[in-house]
Amino acid sequence: MPERSTYKTTTARRAPRDEGFVQDEQVILEGVDISGQWNKMYEPREIVDYDLTHLEELTAIPGAESMGWCYQCAQCIPACPVDTAGGDYGPRKIFRRLQTGMDLFDHQDMWLCTSCQNCVRVCPKEVDMVEIMPAARAQAVLDGRNVPGELLEMFQNVAEYGNPMGESARRRTRWTRKAGVDIRLLPKNPGPVDVLWFVGDYYAFHNRGVDAAQAMARVFSRLGVDFGILGVDERTDGDSQRLAGEPGLFEEVAEHNLEQFGKYEFGKIVVSGPHAYNAIKNEYPRVSHGKTGGDTYPVEHYTQFLAQQVDALAPLLSGSFARKVTFHDPCYLGRHNGEYDAPRRLLEAVPGIEFVEMYRCKAQGYCCGGGGGGMWLDGFAAEHQMERLSENRVKEAVEVGAEVLAVCCPYEVSRFEDAVKSTDNDGKLEVLDIIEILDACMEPIGEGVA
Amino acid sequence: MKIVVLMKRVPDLVEDLEVDGSGKALATEHLKLTVNEFDDHALEEGLLLKETSGGELTVVALDAADVDKMLFTALAKGADRVLKITGAANVEGNTGLAAVFEEVLSAQEHDLILTGVQAADDRDGQLGPIVAALLDVPCVEVVTQVEVGEPGEGMVTVHKEYSGGVVAELEISLPAVLGIQAARQSPRYAPVSKVRQIQQSATIETLAGAGESSGAAAGGGSGFSVVEMTAPETGAGAQMLAGVDELMAVLEAKGVV
Numbered sequence: 001m002p003e004r005s006t007y008k009t010t011t012a013r014r015a016p017r018d019e020g021f022v023q024d025e026q027v028i029l030e031g032v033d034i035s036g037q038w039n040k041m042y043e044p045r046e047i048v049d050y051d052l053t054h055l056e057e058l059t060a061i062p063g064a065e066s067m068g069w070c071y072q073c074a075q076c077i078p079a080c081p082v083d084t085a086g087g088d089y090g091p092r093k094i095f096r097r098l099q100t101g102m103d104l105f106d107h108q109d110m111w112l113c114t115s116c117q118n119c120v121r122v123c124p125k126e127v128d129m130v131e132i133m134p135a136a137r138a139q140a141v142l143d144g145r146n147v148p149g150e151l152l153e154m155f156q157n158v159a160e161y162g163n164p165m166g167e168s169a170r171r172r173t174r175w176t177r178k179a180g181v182d183i184r185l186l187p188k189n190p191g192p193v194d195v196l197w198f199v200g201d202y203y204a205f206h207n208r209g210v211d212a213a214q215a216m217a218r219v220f221s222r223l224g225v226d227f228g229i230l231g232v233d234e235r236t237d238g239d240s241q242r243l244a245g246e247p248g249l250f251e252e253v254a255e256h257n258l259e260q261f262g263k264y265e266f267g268k269i270v271v272s273g274p275h276a277y278n279a280i281k282n283e284y285p286r287v288s289h290g291k292t293g294g295d296t297y298p299v300e301h302y303t304q305f306l307a308q309q310v311d312a313l314a315p316l317l318s319g320s321f322a323r324k325v326t327f328h329d330p331c332y333l334g335r336h337n338g339e340y341d342a343p344r345r346l347l348e349a350v351p352g353i354e355f356v357e358m359y360r361c362k363a364q365g366y367c368c369g370g371g372g373g374g375m376w377l378d379g380f381a382a383e384h385q386m387e388r389l390s391e392n393r394v395k396e397a398v399e400v401g402a403e404v405l406a407v408c409c410p411y412e413v414s415r416f417e418d419a420v421k422s423t424d425n426d427g428k429l430e431v432l433d434i435i436e437i438l439d440a441c442m443e444p445i446g447e448g449v450a
Numbered sequence: 451m452k453i454v455v456l457m458k459r460v461p462d463l464v465e466d467l468e469v470d471g472s473g474k475a476l477a478t479e480h481l482k483l484t485v486n487e488f489d490d491h492a493l494e495e496g497l498l499l500k501e502t503s504g505g506e507l508t509v510v511a512l513d514a515a516d517v518d519k520m521l522f523t524a525l526a527k528g529a530d531r532v533l534k535i536t537g538a539a540n541v542e543g544n545t546g547l548a549a550v551f552e553e554v555l556s557a558q559e560h561d562l563i564l565t566g567v568q569a570a571d572d573r574d575g576q577l578g579p580i581v582a583a584l585l586d587v588p589c590v591e592v593v594t595q596v597e598v599g600e601p602g603e604g605m606v607t608v609h610k611e612y613s614g615g616v617v618a619e620l621e622i623s624l625p626a627v628l629g630i631q632a633a634r635q636s637p638r639y640a641p642v643s644k645v646r647q648i649q650q651s652a653t654i655e656t657l658a659g660a661g662e663s664s665g666a667a668a669g670g671g672s673g674f675s676v677v678e679m680t681a682p683e684t685g686a687g688a689q690m691l692a693g694v695d696e697l698m699a700v701l702e703a704k705g706v707v
């Protein structure tokens with residue numbers, strides 16, 4: 001771990017020329033002419049001590065210490081998607097503002113970070129915004145200090161209904177009715193399964209997410225996957241709530257989900273979303289839920305699960321998808337968890353597809369803006385940025401000539417579809433979940449299949 | 451000042467409500483209860499009052515599904531005490547409920563009694579007035595703001611909303627009952643970690659309510675009985691018109707133009 005830098009900052013101010021700044025002095029040293037502005041290293045320096053109260057208040061929060069390590073090299077700024085979208089943002093700028101008196105608890109900077117991790121990738125001082133911001137936000141939520149209303153409403157919904165939309169938990173399985181295949185609801189039909197599919201909120205409730213959920217059920221069925229879902233007993237994975245500053249709520253939903261996992265016999269968990277993947281893989285093991293330690297379950301994102309079976313999958317892809325397709329790496333599958341290949345392997349298996357990368361891809365992928373609570377802060381962000389991150393990304397997809405923007409995160413279909421409209425690219429770019437593309441290339445099955 | 455907030459849990463309208471076999475009540479099998487949102491505003495206004503003028507805030511609620519969580523949440527928001535009344539689940543309507551609250555209030559110090567002006571299962575908003583009548587204290591309904599201090603000891607100033615955007619400012623002597631329409635700010639959020647922490651340390655005081663006999667004490671039950679409960683009839687639905695020509699045709703057919 002890098003040593004903590006001291007906060008005392010020294011600023012050198014060049015003295016005006018007429019205040020004794022010596023120019024062009026003739027100096028010969030041991031026979032060598034070293035005339036010039038040699039003595040500018042010795043010009044008068046002015047020491048400025050800032051009031052570091054606000055910076056120190058922040059770095060005293062466990063998890064937020066590394067904010068104080070910044071040495072202003074600025075490598076993080078071009079990496080920050082919020083800055084790129086005109087948000088005047090990034091750890092360097094936040095540190096400097098803190099140093100010069102900004103109270104983060106009273107400033108929009110608290111809520112704009114999407115926890116995309118791109119700055120962490122380039123920072124030589126290991127200033128970790130993915131740790132800092134959730135810790136600082138948790139303090140803000142605990143103290144009730146200027147938390148955006150949209151976030152509080154979302155927290156309230158999760159606390160009351162177990163999902164951010166405030167939908168009735170009973171409607172969590174409504175999408176299954178028109179999937180065209182039988183879906184085993186574990187609470188009604190418990191018995192062992194190979195795969196416990198953690199469906200997620202957007203697949204279960206959002207109208208475009210439902211399309212993807214139904215596609216997934218059909219693809220699993222055609223592949224002969226023995227799977228079941230938690231149905232009405234599933235709750236949100238909690239990752240976004242944790243990142244947005246509600247660790248207690250995260251623990252509550254995590255405990256609930258872990259309790260459900262504990263009821264059934266299954267080989268592995270397959271998730272629809274990168275946040276569920278991140279939570280179950282990296283965060284749930286820390287949640288004790290009444291025991292001494294947490295539970296670790298084998299978990300795979302659906303693209304990983306299917307990519308392993310691509311040999312069995314490929315012969316089922318009888319249709320052709322002759323379109324130019326690009327792919328958006330979700331931050332929490334890619335940068336956070338290192339998976340860049342699985343989604344690409346699935347797309348490459350699609351017959352007729354012409355795949356094209358965007359400029360910012362894989363480890364350098366641009367963020368959709370939905371992480372870290374951003375999903376619920378579009379209105380808030382709009383007041384402080386020139387454009388939405390999703391709009392910036394959609395423009396890039398159009399620029400590389402893609403007709404289809406393929407995604408594999410349940411947050412993204414709705415985000416990018418909105419951005420396609422707001423950037424006047426309606427009709428030029430279609431947003432599809434990879435699972436929808438796979439499903440579209442397979443023989444239709446059953447009733448209700450489009 | 452001793453502030454008492456009366457709260458109750460009501461059917462959650464996010465769920466599809468169903469009428470049970472008797473045709474006179476809601477089916478309870480899948481019924482989910484939630485806090486009456488007006489009571490939540492009453493609590494918020496009470497907390498704001500406590501923060502500006504000091505005092506002690508007590509929340510009183512009838513036992514119901516998830517009532518403990520609601521009461522711990524109230525503590526996390528800043529309430530000083532919470533009381534749960536058990537054994538009164540079968541009280542009849544507002545008359546019975548008010549009688550149970552009156553009994554509890556008679557044994558508690560109180561200056562200001564706040565409750566929601568109405569509830570999802572009580573659009574008449576009769577709870578506050580009946581409690582006030584039983585206690586023989588004044589009552590103001592549809593209140594949007596409460597201030598202490600101005601008129602002096604033992605008085606509060608309240609804002610009461612009338613239709614058409616008219617607001618009256620009233621001075622009212624304490625003790626009094628106020629039916630809160632909306633607090634000055636939206637009800638605060640209680641962080642779950644705080645609620646969980648309080649759950650470990652705080653206690654909910656439990657009182658046995660007199661149950662059905664209370665209704666009798668208030669004058670023999672609620673005085674009404676449910677004859678039939680049905681979902682509202684759905685109308686014929688809207689007709690979607692494709693353009694101005696169709697609109698004109700409809701207007702002509704109706705003899706408007």
Ligand code: SF4
Binds near residue numbers: 072075077091126127
């Ligand atoms: S990259 Fe790291 S050290 Fe450099 S300015 Fe950004 S936060 Fe500071």
Ligand code: SF4
Binds near residue numbers: 079080113117119120
């Ligand atoms: S995590 Fe992403 S959004 Fe947050 S400061 Fe770093 S680069 Fe910007």
